[in-house]
Amino acid sequence: MTSSPQKKILIIDDDPQIRMLLKDRLEANDYAVIQAENSVTGLELTKTDPPDLLLLDLQMPEMDGMEVLQHIRQQALDVPVVIMTAFGSIERAMDALKLGAYDFLPKPCKPDHIMMVVKNAIERKEMQEQNQYLRQEIERQYHMVIGESDAMRHVMDLARSVAPSKTTVLIGGESGTGKQLMARSIHAMSDRRDKPFVQVNCTTLSEQLIESDLFGHEKGAFTGAIKRKKGRFELANKGTMFLDEIGDLPLSLQAKLLHVIEYGEFQRVGGTDTLTADVRFIAATNKDLQKEVRENRFREDLYYRLNVVTVQLPALRTRMNDIPLFADHFLKKHSKAMQKNVIRLAPATIEQLKKYSWPGNIRELENAIERAVVLSYGSEITPNLLPQLSDASEKDRINIGLPLDEAMVHFKKEFITRTLQSVDNNQSKAAKLLNIQRTYLNRLIKELGVTI
Ligand SMILES: Nc1ncnc2c1ncn2[C@@H]1O[C@H](COP(=O)(O)OP(=O)(O)OP(=O)(O)O)[C@@H](O)[C@H]1O
Ligand SMILES: [Mg+2]
Numbered sequence: 001m002t003s004s005p006q007k008k009i010l011i012i013d014d015d016p017q018i019r020m021l022l023k024d025r026l027e028a029n030d031y032a033v034i035q036a037e038n039s040v041t042g043l044e045l046t047k048t049d050p051p052d053l054l055l056l057d058l059q060m061p062e063m064d065g066m067e068v069l070q071h072i073r074q075q076a077l078d079v080p081v082v083i084m085t086a087f088g089s090i091e092r093a094m095d096a097l098k099l100g101a102y103d104f105l106p107k108p109c110k111p112d113h114i115m116m117v118v119k120n121a122i123e124r125k126e127m128q129e130q131n132q133y134l135r136q137e138i139e140r141q142y143h144m145v146i147g148e149s150d151a152m153r154h155v156m157d158l159a160r161s162v163a164p165s166k167t168t169v170l171i172g173g174e175s176g177t178g179k180q181l182m183a184r185s186i187h188a189m190s191d192r193r194d195k196p197f198v199q200v201n202c203t204t205l206s207e208q209l210i211e212s213d214l215f216g217h218e219k220g221a222f223t224g225a226i227k228r229k230k231g232r233f234e235l236a237n238k239g240t241m242f243l244d245e246i247g248d249l250p251l252s253l254q255a256k257l258l259h260v261i262e263y264g265e266f267q268r269v270g271g272t273d274t275l276t277a278d279v280r281f282i283a284a285t286n287k288d289l290q291k292e293v294r295e296n297r298f299r300e301d302l303y304y305r306l307n308v309v310t311v312q313l314p315a316l317r318t319r320m321n322d323i324p325l326f327a328d329h330f331l332k333k334h335s336k337a338m339q340k341n342v343i344r345l346a347p348a349t350i351e352q353l354k355k356y357s358w359p360g361n362i363r364e365l366e367n368a369i370e371r372a373v374v375l376s377y378g379s380e381i382t383p384n385l386l387p388q389l390s391d392a393s394e395k396d397r398i399n400i401g402l403p404l405d406e407a408m409v410h411f412k413k414e415f416i417t418r419t420l421q422s423v424d425n426n427q428s429k430a431a432k433l434l435n436i437q438r439t440y441l442n443r444l445i446k447e448l449g450v451t452i
Helices: 016-028 039-048 065-074 090-098 111-142 150-162 179-189 207-215 251-263 289-294 300-306 320-337 347-355 361-375 404-422 427-434 438-448
Strands: 008-012 032-036 053-057 081-086 103-107 169-172 197-201 240-244 280-285 309-312
Touching (some): 008 016, 016 111, 039 053, 053 065, 065 081, 065 090, 081 090, 090 103, 150 179, 150 309, 197 207, 207 251, 404 427
Parallel strands (some): 008 032, 053 081, 169 280, 169 309, 197 240
């Protein structure tokens, strides 16, 4: 058995007797104990000598436990809190749980109960830390732009050279080619990397919501605006703002956005003060913006303002050389995330992957590999674990013998593709015809790998 280092517990309680009792119990169970007789000292300790758990009395003179909880939350301190409250004040305990306390102990505390709650809270924190560590590690190793084909190297060089400046970058490319990943990596290569990367999806929000989402609003600006709220633009100060699907930004907001990009100035909805923020913009779209400009759906001045540098991501079918590299990258990523030991792709599998045209690009490839890892039992991915990859039309894939749910997937894909084609790929119109929300259509397009 491995012995883990002693866990440290901080007790904040103004009653010395209770502190003594808890300290004895906890120390007898091999915990290290520090104590504070008031909230101010206690809060200070949570910062200078962070404990693994905080036992907090709710009722104290001066600053009470609720305020301590509020401070902890506001300052995003990462410490689980168990509150102690007099028997009968269950409502206050509930309020404390709402404020993020992990659990509560009614006073007078029963020793067995204390130990159980403390043990659970500490175990949960450890589990969270382990998960977070694993996620961060996968993130670090696998969330970077890769590619060895000439097309990809060229794009990566360009990205590297524009990253350090404040230049606006427009990222183009079909769905699933890695536009979002590229935006993140440009941010990560800039000296703004430690500042926020704020993403806005211009498709999914209604007009009024986008505006208040971007610029914030004053209290009472519209029904439901019960208090003043900062917009994402303010939150992105000193960092980068990523405007995803910029081609879908309603015309009415394009002028406002242009002003913000040019002058760094904006007003909250319902406000009169002019505020400023220092933000670097990266926009992405899978639409042909020049065409949108010609057809008066996108302002020409905004287009030129965004298009200072364009990073055009190549479709996967134009860089088939990268397929083995990508496949292997995703194999490692997903077998690690699923804690499976799949080591390699059989040569026949790679051959299969190279024969397909990948209309959904890297996302579709990643999904195929992820699915294969889920299905695999051995250490190798054999071709039978791949989804049916063929460039035949969806209609031709609906053969007798398919399970109904699989046939439905092909049908949906074919039906959505045709509907989109019938309205010149206008997603709003297609959503109306299909009688579904546009955001839902957008999700289906991605999930099913519909090419537009
Ligand atoms: N060059 C790359 N290297 C590694 N992974 C990549 C690369 N390009 C894309 N991916 C992966 O492919 C998936 C899709 O990428 P991303 O979401 O960035 O695409 P997108 O162009 O924004 O798509 P959409 O237009 O549908 O929003 C992600 O899981 C991403 O990590
Ligand atoms: Mg995207």
